[in-house]
Amino acid sequence: MTITQRTLGSTLLKVDNISLAFGGVKALTDISFEVKEHEILAIIGPNGAGKSSMLNVINGVYHPNNGSVTYKGVQRKQMRPHEAASQGIARTFQNIALFKGMSVLDNIMTGRTLKMKAGFLSQCLYFGRARDEEIEHRLKVEEIIDFLQIQSIRKTPVGRLPYGLQKRVELGRALAAEPELLLLDEPMAGMNIEEKEDMSRFVLDVNDEFGTTIVLIEHDMGVVMDLSDRVVVLDYGKKIGDGTPDEIRNNQEVIDAYLGVSH
């Protein structure tokens, strides 16, 4: 059987000479790269290379000391995370940031918040707009639950779930926002082989079914090389490599700085 190759679009996200420092500590120095629509870009690098900080800059948790982020052609200086969200940027976290007190369903539902418009009064009465909205969005959420194959834990409080499933739920919450750009911070950290395989499958499916552009941080070289179209390598807050998996594999500087030491 033949499978049609998917094509990358124009530039979706562009970061220019981003530098970020906490007090005296330099987290990022003068980082630039771009992400094309529908692309899967992996950011790799040793611990403390500033990978997470990079994501935090992209969705506005941190504000770079200098440099700029251009998203969908709009260059921006300051942006709050929720603004980033409304622009279609969603993310997951290195150490799971689910809402422990809520069920899987509610957690994913929160991902729909931006899409819900019902007024306060109709919520008080849970009537009309509010109720219809709840149902309409429940449907969407159920589709995601179905997509991630977590039907059996739908109503379980997330606190009770094993680690791997929590990661899945968190991905679900991000997907619920129907993002155009999805930032995944070590989606497979601490997973066993088959969990990793599942997760990789989901990441590919997301990218494929919904055409979502994905920027992910990952330590497992195997995974990175399989999943990503392009790889950006950071080391001590500096970019030391940027290219296709193969190019990266053969990039001497990268090998010294990272692959060499880690494997």
Next chain:
Amino acid sequence: MFYREAGQFKTSYQSDQAVFPIFQDRIFVALWLLAAFVAVPLLANEYMFRAIFIPVIIMSLAAIGLNLLVGYCGQVSLGTGAFMAVGAYAAYNFMIRADLNPLICFLLGGLCATGVGVVFGIPSLRIKGFYLAVATLALQFFTDWSFSRIDWFTNYTPSGSIAVQPVEVWGFVFDSPLRKYLLCLTVLVIFTVIAKNIVRGRIGRSWMATRDMDVAAEIIGIRPVYAKLSAFAVSSFFIGVAGALWAYVHLGSWEPLAFDINVSFSVLFMVIIGGLGSIVGGMLGAAFITLLPLFLNQLPLWLGFNMSTAMVSHLEFMIFGALIIFFLAVEPLGLARLWQLAKEKLRLWPFPH
């Protein structure tokens, strides 16, 4: 054990998202309402209404209100007394100056509380946890002072204390304990439904998200400003109305200290003991905290030795303190959680899990 859920399947999201999806629960709630609206009025005597039911109901309302803020949105407030005071005094002033329908005045009282709540909620955008708690204390002291020192609020009554006529709506006078009881009960039921609707919807989720992990919440697009301020607003509205009822229906006459910091604390205790983040919890807590002193007062008599009232009140303090610590350590989710666990057990019976 008595939950027989087999065969209760849902064919629509509406029925699946119902407040009481389980048939047996619906029965149970119906029975409660029946008891509250029919059995109690038939059986209870004056004392019970005055000393037990009315205060418990009004405090439930306040506790539910505070729980929305503390339990659902995770913003600790020690200013409950203040909000109640605002509600009470505002209602009073609307009544004597605008001469509106008392019920309207109660709601307006609530709205004033809302206003104050939002203003004093603003710090919550910058500060968290106990910093915020302290900030709300500021409100507490400020209102204490205002209502005792600014005579306009008290309509220049020399003593500074206020006495009011029984509530009269469209010629119907709520003077007998029974009528007062029914009035409060109705209000409580309505507000409970509203509270439940809010917390099960978008707003409620954004509150809980903010509570559980505010950074993540903001990153998925929940604006902290809205989440926190709306929580403050709704919460203080509930509490304000409760305050108005407390003053008008329960006390009838009161001086500024009726709403001092101890009220704030005891409502907070109701929420903690009752169960953070649970509507039922508010009611359970209110009942518990209100009834415990009565019980403690009776206990010595039953045991056949008498104890000075001072001693009793000291014991009360100790027991409250101990209970708070106990619940926080053993069951942070309070009575409501215990109830919920029991229910789980019954549903799975005879299986343990």
Next chain:
Amino acid sequence: MGFFVEVLISGLMAGVLYSLVALGFVLIFKASGVFNFAQGAMVLFAALTFVRLLDILKDTFAPIMLSLLITIVAMVLLAMAVERMVLRPLVNQPGISLFMATLGIAYFLDGFGQTLWGSDIYTLDVGIPKDSIFILESVFEGGVLVASEDLIATVIAGLLVVTLAIFFQKTRIGRALRAVADDHQAAQSIGIPLNYIWVIVWTVAGLVALVAGVIWGSKLGVQFSLSLIALKALPVLILGGFESVLGAVIGGLIIGAGEKLSEIYLGPYVGGGIEYWFAYMLALGFLMFRPQGLFGEVHIDRV
């Protein structure tokens, strides 16, 4: 002018006492991250215990020494009880529920103390001279009138602050305590068990409470209202910052002075009694601009 200075000084002296209570907060917060609402209750408890023991032991050879000793023991026991029954079960709970737990402690102590020692007003006399004296006569004509007990109190408080500062900066334990505040693992790595540290801190806080209690007690008499001065100390903390000993002192002085001055100079316009809330409003306003307080540390929350 003289009058102003007189008000100012009396304010500052009151402030010193605030900071004394605030110190208790700071110690515990630094070392265990707990916002100890019970500090006021501890003051009351300590004072009550002391004054009643004094009464009981008045015929012994050294009543003051003895009762002081016993009270100290009591405070140590209290610290242990708190560690065992509150901190240990609640370890790793969010700070806010620990805070509410201390509310519980406060209630319990108030109740317990009064059940044990009764709830009247007891006059406490540890021989601090009560007469007033004139100082700074050279500066203003007529000089400035101050109560000598306030002076002494100030001196004692000052000494206490200095010792604590040294304790924290120089001694091994003190440094350990600071480490605990920063992060628990670090503390363990220093080799001092956490529980042990907690006990120490609460003991120290207890002693500070005792001192504060004795001074306030001898000033106003030992009574329930003592536990309320804790509430007065809160704004001090906000002003000074929760983690800073120095902050507690400065904050205390500012609040104390500000309160008195505002009462004298603003009070009349709004019907007086504003010292009741002035401190809080001051702190609140301050919060908006500098949430971490004067000497507090800034926190970046990572994701």
Next chain:
Amino acid sequence: MSEVSIPRSREDTLPALLFKNAEVRGKKTAIREKDLGIWQSWTWSQVSTEVAYLACGLAAKGFSRGNNLAIIGDNRPRLYWSFAASQTLGGIPVPLYQDAIAEEMIYVFNDAEIEFAIVEDQEQVDKLLEIMPRCNKLKHIVYDDTRGMRHYDNPALISYDELRQLGQQYLAEHADFLSRELDQCRPDDISVILYTSGTTSKPKGVCLSHKACIDVASGDMSFDGYKDDGEILSYLPMAWVGDHLFSYAQSIVAGFTVNCPESSETVMIDMKEIAPTYYFAPPRVFENLLTTVTIRMEDASNLKKWLYRTFMAVARRSGSEIMDGKRAPILDRVLYAIGNLFVFAPLRNNLGMSRIQCAYTGGAAIGPDLYRFYRSIGINLKQLYGQTETLAYVCKQPNGEARLDTVGSPMPGVDIKVADKGEILVKSPGLLKEYYKNPEATQESLTEDGYFRTGDAGFVDQDGHLKIIDRAKDVGALTDGTMFAPQFLENKLKFFPFIKEAVCFGDKRDNVTAFINIEMEAVGNWAERQGLGYSGYVDLASKAEVYDLLAECIEQVNADLAEEDSLAGSQIKRFLILHKELDADDDELTRTRKVRRGFVAEKYGVLINALYDGSDDCFIETQVKFEDGRTGNIAATLAIRDLKTVAAPSALAA
């Protein structure tokens, strides 16, 4: 969903009845599927619309009378509809097991000359695309779930929704098309081909007619008296005759509701939600259920454990009787009522069995404890007997006559004959029409007077219940011609805890004798309780007391056998206790612990002779392999014991 004019037909065929349901109970729910968190439901009229569209879609793609439609996937409404759709067009649905290996699939696809296949999802599509080169007829593959399919551009592929679209148009253009097609369907037409997974030979396609399905369905209905208000959970493979009968044919004929679980992991949850009124499961399913129950009760609080133990004891005593309205001690009735409140009802509730009117099991023998358990907690579990060729319609246990050792009495319209060697011959309304394109197989499976050879040996007991005792080929006969079913006897013996293995002899001899292996542990414990010393297996096995003990057991068996005319003759006359355990290492057992009759007979020939020549004991020396692989000899003189036999009732009468 828009209504379409419902096609009618004079003839009673499954699709015709389905469309009739749309008229007589159009608003009633026909099928549900747990999907996206709730039970999506379709009424009969909606179903008929769907079927109509699907049928037209298939027609538009060129599917027509005489074509076969392969159906592969989990139980999904759309797949059930494709049965009806193909039948409407006079085509024949051919369900396949979704986990079948490639080889098997290829065989079926070629054997049934399948052009059209309708499958559940990507997984199945991949499988088919893989075997497509070797299935030259296969032209069109319809898939239901579009997930992951976007990049498949194989021309053979079309999604269900696209097909439905086509159908909608096609129907618009050919208004009365369906009625015409439906009218051509005859009750005797083949309605479905079910392939029996041949363990030895190639799979055979069992062809069943509309008439067979309908008659069987209505037969079952009248037998168990269920109507269109029933609920069943369809979770067993669609290619299996049971599911085709219960979830498809019967639901159409009776008009009750079929429920498709969300996924294989959630079957238990879904079962609880739906609480079916009618339930079938093979013994292993019931076994797993019971295991989970016991395990979960393990970590229950002591109070609960106590309740459970106490009341289960009561239930085991008289639960089944109480359910069947038979006589039970009044005290037990009271206790049972209490137990029902605290244990049984909650248990049924948690198993999702609280609404079950009757539950069936079959296909294999069900263990006594298992059977007892479910009946005793008030679940009307019964056994049925049948096979694909008879549309699982031969015998069922009537309510109140459920017994462990029978499979019930013949169903209405079923005629049973017992041939020589006790083989059971069946004539049933559900009888297969033929094996697909396999006349000789059809030939040998049917007797000239049209009975089906089940290949099972058994007999009908006094109360007219059928007892299955063995595969016919294993059954022998004594010299006087009485049937001799070794396995049956051996199983009976092995119900005793003291007996580990038993080997019976008797074929072409004038009476039955047996080798016994004692269960070391059980007998050992018994011996200790008796204060009976022994030095080891051989010693214990040779003790006279042990012989007495076992003699008792076997004589009980004899007593049972005497009850049945046909078996009375095969009572055990003499037995001996082997001095060693039969062992797979010595090739006496298969690895699955089945006795190698022939091998044993030859190896212990001496003993068998001794059993028949009337001697009281016999010396034997056998070589054994030890754990460590060394070989050694065990020698012993084995006593031989005569046994009392009971005269058959008929003999008494005579």
